[in-house]
Amino acid sequence: MTIDLLCDRLFLTVQEFASLTRSDPRTVRRGIAAGEIPAVKFGGSTRIPVPKVREMLGLPQVDSAA
Secondary structure, eight states, X not given: OOGGGGGGOSEEEHHHHHHHHTOOXXXXXXXXXXXXXXOEEETTEEEEEHHHHHXXXXXXXXXXXX
C-alpha cells in the first residue's frame, strides 16, 4: 500500500497499516491495545481511521468534498 491510496479510504485494516508503516501486525495490535494507535472495532475486525493515520504520519488531511 502506498500513501496515495489513503485519499479514497476511510479505514485501514491492521495488515494494511502494518504494511504502510513497515511494521509487524502484532506490533500494530499491541499499539492499538496500549492506546497508541487509534482504532475501532466492526464486529470481529479492527480498523484504523485514515484521518488518524494521516495525522500520525504528519500528512495533510484530504478534503472529502473536493
